[in-house]
Every structure is written in C-alpha cells, then in structure tokens.
Amino acid sequence: MALAVLYTRALAGMQALPVTVEVHLANGLPSFTIVGLPEAEVKEARDRVRAALQNARFEFPARHITVNLAPADLPNESGRFDLPIAIGILVATGQLPADGLERFELAGELALAGVLRPVRGALAMSLGVTRARRAFVVPSENAPEAALVEGANVYPARTLLEVCRHIAGEELLARYSDGPRPTAILYADMCDVRGQTHAKRALEIAAAGSHSVLMIGPPGTGKTMLASRLPGILPPMTQDEALASAAIQSVGSQGFDVARWRQRPYRAPHHTASAVALVGGGSDPRPGEISMAMHGVLFLDELPEFDRRVLEVLREPLESGRVSVSRAARQAEFPAEFQLVAAMNPCACGYLGHYSGRCRCTPDQVQRYKDAHLGAAARSHRRADRSTRGSGRPHGAGGGWRKLKRDSRACGACANENARTAGQGQLEARRGRGRRPLRPRFRGGRHPAAGDREDRALGTWLSSRAQGGAHDRRSWRVR
Ligand SMILES: Nc1ncnc2c1ncn2[C@@H]1O[C@H](COP(=O)(O)OP(=O)(O)O)[C@@H](O)[C@H]1O
Numbered sequence: 001m002a003l004a005v006l007y008t009r010a011l012a013g014m015q016a017l018p019v020t021v022e023v024h025l026a027n028g029l030p031s032f033t034i035v036g037l038p039e040a041e042v043k044e045a046r047d048r049v050r051a052a053l054q055n056a057r058f059e060f061p062a063r064h065i066t067v068n069l070a071p072a073d074l075p076n077e078s079g080r081f082d083l084p085i086a087i088g089i090l091v092a093t094g095q096l097p098a099d100g101l102e103r104f105e106l107a108g109e110l111a112l113a114g115v116l117r118p119v120r121g122a123l124a125m126s127l128g129v130t131r132a133r134r135a136f137v138v139p140s141e142n143a144p145e146a147a148l149v150e151g152a153n154v155y156p157a158r159t160l161l162e163v164c165r166h167i168a169g170e171e172l173l174a175r176y177s178d179g180p181r182p183t184a185i186l187y188a189d190m191c192d193v194r195g196q197t198h199a200k201r202a203l204e205i206a207a208a209g210s211h212s213v214l215m216i217g218p219p220g221t222g223k224t225m226l227a228s229r230l231p232g233i234l235p236p237m238t239q240d241e242a243l244a245s246a247a248i249q250s251v252g253s254q255g256f257d258v259a260r261w262r263q264r265p266y267r268a269p270h271h272t273a274s275a276v277a278l279v280g281g282g283s284d285p286r287p288g289e290i291s292m293a294m295h296g297v298l299f300l301d302e303l304p305e306f307d308r309r310v311l312e313v314l315r316e317p318l319e320s321g322r323v324s325v326s327r328a329a330r331q332a333e334f335p336a337e338f339q340l341v342a343a344m345n346p347c348a349c350g351y352l353g354h355y356s357g358r359c360r361c362t363p364d365q366v367q368r369y370k371d372a373h374l375g376a377a378a379r380s381h382r383r384a385d386r387s388t389r390g391s392g393r394p395h396g397a398g399g400g401w402r403k404l405k406r407d408s409r410a411c412g413a414c415a416n417e418n419a420r421t422a423g424q425g426q427l428e429a430r431r432g433r434g435r436r437p438l439r440p441r442f443r444g445g446r447h448p449a450a451g452d453r454e455d456r457a458l459g460t461w462l463s464s465r466a467q468g469g470a471h472d473r474r475s476w477r478v479r
C-alpha cells in the first residue's frame, strides 16, 4: 500500500484540533516533502523522522515521499507530529500493517535514537481524542496527564519500536490505568501568621465570597505571607474545576505536574511582567498568568510598581472570567477565573503607620500617592465584585487553617456574622524580635496625616458585601 492515513491533534489555544496525517509514496527521484507546516518546522520534523527510523533499523524508502498534514493551516509546532509521520511512512512502505489505524490517535516527538519525548497539551488532546472515541498513544511521560480525562483510553509508549510492535500486534501496549494518586495537598498554613486578626478575617470573607482583596501596609507586615496562605483556606477543588485548571497548565509552556492535581494554583508574577505575560499571547497564543491562576489566586505584590497599562488589561478578564487573544495568524480564548489579591505600601516611603515612626511623608504626599495608585486597583475591585456577585462559594471544608474552623467562620461571613468588624484589614506592624506584636502608631484611629479613606472604603465595602451583597458599588470610598 502506497498510502497511509493516521490521526493526531494540533493545539490552538485551549483547543486540540483534529489533524489527518496522509503519507504517500510515489516512484521518482528520492525526496521527502511535508506540506501543511511552515518551512523551518518541516525541516526539523523531516530530519528527526528520518534519523529515528534509520536508528530503529527500519528501511527508509528511497522514493518520492509526500506527507500531508490537513488542515494545512496548522500551528507551527512540529514535534507532536513526528510519531504519526514515522508510523505513516512504515505503513505506506508495507513494513507495518494498515489495519485498525483509524482506532488510534498518536502524538509524540521523536529523539534521533527513536525514543519518544513528551509533548505539550496532552490533557487537552486527550479530551478531544476521548470525545472522538479513539485510543490515544502518547509518550509515557504524558500518560498520567492524558489519563486524567474520564473514560480516556491511554496507551503509553517509551520508544518508536514499542508503538510499532503494538500496531503489528506482536506485543500490545498496556493501557494506562493509574489515576492520579491522592497525595496530601500541602498549602502554606495560615496558622503560621501571628496576630493580624483583621487581615485574616478579611481573607476569610474573601475566600467565602470569592472576592478580590487589596492589602495596604508597611513592608514586613506580612502581606505576602498572608496572600500566599489564601489558597489553603479556599474550599477543595471540584472535579470540573481541577480539570479546567489542569488543562490550562497543560497547554502552558511549563506543562502540568500531576502531583499538583486538585491543588489551587497560586501565581505571583513579578511587577516587571508585561501585559502579554499577564493575559496571554504570542504568535501561537499561550495562556498568561491570569489563566494559569485558574480557580486559584493571582497575587500582585507591590501593585503600584506594575505598569498602569498592564493593570488596565486585567479589567476585562476580571469582569468576564475569560480572555480572548487575537493575533494575525490565529485567535484563542482562555478561561481566567481567578481570585485577585494585591498588596501595596501606604505611602511613597512605605512606612506610614509603621511602629518605627520613620515615615516623614506629608498628608498631601500620602494623599497624592494613594490617588495616583489606587485608581486602577479600585476599578479592578469594582469589576471583580460585579463578576462574582451572588456567586458565594459552596461551604466545603478547606484545608490549611488548622486552628480555625473555617467552615463555620466562612459561612458566618456569608450569613452576616460579625460583619461590622469584617474587612477592616489594617495590618499590624510587627517587631522582628520577641513575640508581642507591636501596634502601629495610629492603629484604630485616623492618622492625622494619613487620610486613609481607601482603607476604610475597603472595610466598608467588605462589610456590606458580607451583609448579603446589598451594598451599592457607588458606596466605594463613600463613608
Ligand atoms: N504576622 C506575622 N506572623 C509571622 N511572621 C510574620 C508576620 N508578619 C511578617 N512576618 C515575617 O516577616 C517576613 C516578611 O513578611 P512579608 O510577608 O514579606 O511582608 P510584606 O509582604 O508585608 O513586606 C515573613 O516572611 C515572615 O517571616
């Protein structure tokens, strides 16, 4: 048979589109042509496939070989097509039987020695393959990830030869049956944080209602520490949430680590992050930090240091819960349902309210600092509130906060328990040595120089959210 047809998938954003690999052999001068990929990718795939076949002791045909990848307009990532192209050549030359090929989809990059290397997006591909009711032959490193899809028929292989033996019926590949092993999810524990009861309470309320949080306080007061502990008091992930979160990580450049199954992501990009790094992009669109934080926490530390334009791009995804990335070549849509936590200093020197009393900022300077930097944050808060309105979290048991009965307290937050004290997250300054937390100089009262309207607004806003959502967004910053 001089023609072989096989099936595989290409990744376009979150979608794994079906791709047909057709291999045709004709008489004529020996040549190896691949159509459907950009020029540079064709060259790479051709060289890898030829070397892998020769090193696995197969005969590479001295004929006119044409490989067609359809549809022709594919993302320019050739690695995953190596395995189906190599098998296609073997079938077309009669070195392997053609029976039953329509029951499989194959993906895998070939090393020159014929070993299979893992590919990106195995989970997203497995979703498509399972829907098409086919079995999926993947490099063994990808098998645990691909098998996360319910009902998936995954056959892991280590080398090209193993796949060939399976197709020839000599030695069948074993179906991957191990599910993700339930490992203890280790979040940073909230009980490491001493004191800060108001800030903890504000985080509890945020966790219960899926609200965004802005923490304002001097350096060293534990803002980063508190934010990193928020995932630990969120409810356990449902199966659907875990799958959605894993699917995005799987198409990202770092891939998905199965050990993190059902673990809420915590992403804390540095303030030098670009808009593309945050929302996603690239000529072959990849998810950004907001999508990688799907069903988890996105922490923006030192908020004023972020480029204003970078912060502005967050507004639309915060509202809609998804982001659409359009490039000249292709478009992709990524889900982006995350909880935003941000932190900033209260004034330009950062020490307003610190026990050391070293802040020398004038009231005007403080006010100007806040006016300049809180605008984008406040807008994000309002947007985030709108997007999560009425979507209070189910009151499942959260892990992490050992000393607190999170369930009852978080439910209480929704049911208006102690709402008056909620969210007044003024951070207490803390002395480096000794156990006794020190009070900031103007705790509980109004700093004569501070004009801390934003802190109060956040407190009022959180309180009214906790009182059943009857607040008015216009009440932000209104006392
Ligand atoms: N309330 C606290 N309880 C325990 N340790 C704290 C607390 N606040 C600060 N620390 C310690 O101080 C360090 C710096 O805190 P960090 O969260 O980085 O402060 P910030 O982000 O506000 O500048 C933390 O790593 C932690 O060791």
Ligand SMILES: [Mg+2]
Binding pocket: 223, 224, 225, 301, 343
């Ligand atoms: Mg910090």
